Amino acid sequence: MQTDAKEVISNFFSGKTQSDTSANGKTHSNFSTLPSAGYNPSVGFAIGLTSTGGHTFGNPKTTTFSVINANAYISTKGLATFEAKNNIFTNNDTYNLQGGIQAGKTVALDYGVGTGRMAQGDGTFSFNDLPLDNNPDVFSIKFNYLKFTERIYRKLFEHVYAGAGVIFDTYSKISTTNTNSARILTHIIFVIAG
Numbered sequence: 770m771q772t773d774a775k776e777v778i779s780n781f782f783s784g785k786t787q788s789d790t791s792a793n794g795k796t797h798s799n800f801s802t803l804p805s806a807g808y809n810p811s812v813g814f815a816i817g818l819t820s821t822g823g824h825t826f827g828n829p830k831t832t833t834f835s836v837i838n839a840n841a842y843i844s845t846k847g848l849a850t851f852e853a854k855n856n857i858f859t860n861n862d863t864y865n866l867q868g869g870i871q872a873g874k875t876v877a878l879d880y881g882v883g884t885g886r887m888a889q890g891d892g893t894f895s896f897n898d899l900p901l902d903n904n905p906d907v908f909s910i911k912f913n914y915l916k917f918t919e920r921i922y923r924k925l926f927e928h929v930y931a932g933a934g935v936i937f938d939t940y941s942k943i944s945t946t947n948t949n950s951a952r953i954l955t956h957i958i959f960v961i962a963g
Contacts, residue, residue: 802818803818805842812846813846817842820838823836826858827861827862832862837854846876863924864924868917911945917936919935
């Protein structure tokens with residue numbers, strides 16, 4: 770017996786009972802969407818949607834099931850995000866495409882980098898040396914972001930793939946909400962990964 774959440778909810782509200790969708794000839798939907806809700810002190814109350822879908826793009830006996838996930842939310846503190854990810858296999862698993870796109874407006878805490886800084890949490894209550902409230906060394910940073918990644922792999926032989934990809938990240942409208950902090954100069958570090 771196999772069923773999914775979408776069918777359970779649909780059957781509950783329609784009053785239908787169903788033992789096994791494959792037994793009566795009805796095919797399963799490979800796509801479902803559910804609402805989501807939550808609370809976080811940094812984000813506030815958030816509501817959104819989460820979706821998952823899948824399909825086999827070839828012979829089911831020799832092709833891995835492909836999956837696409839997407840979710841989005843908006844919060845009471847003006848933050849929002851959208852994310853979609855894919856893991857797609859072509860017929861006979863000849864090619865595999867993995868990637869995703871993310872866009873949104875969010876907030877992050879910046880504890881700084883470099884040398885010569887005072888100890889984090891100095892003079893305030895802290896947990897594992899991370900300040901919990903109103904520490905002048907911590908900057909709350911709001912920003913917009915767009916991230917795109919996509920990789921394509923070619924099957925060389927059983928369970929061995931080779932490929933290449935692209936990663937693109939951009940950040941904009943960066944602002945700090947902590948204007949009372951003392952200016953602390955730090956070293957700038959650039960990292961290039963290959």
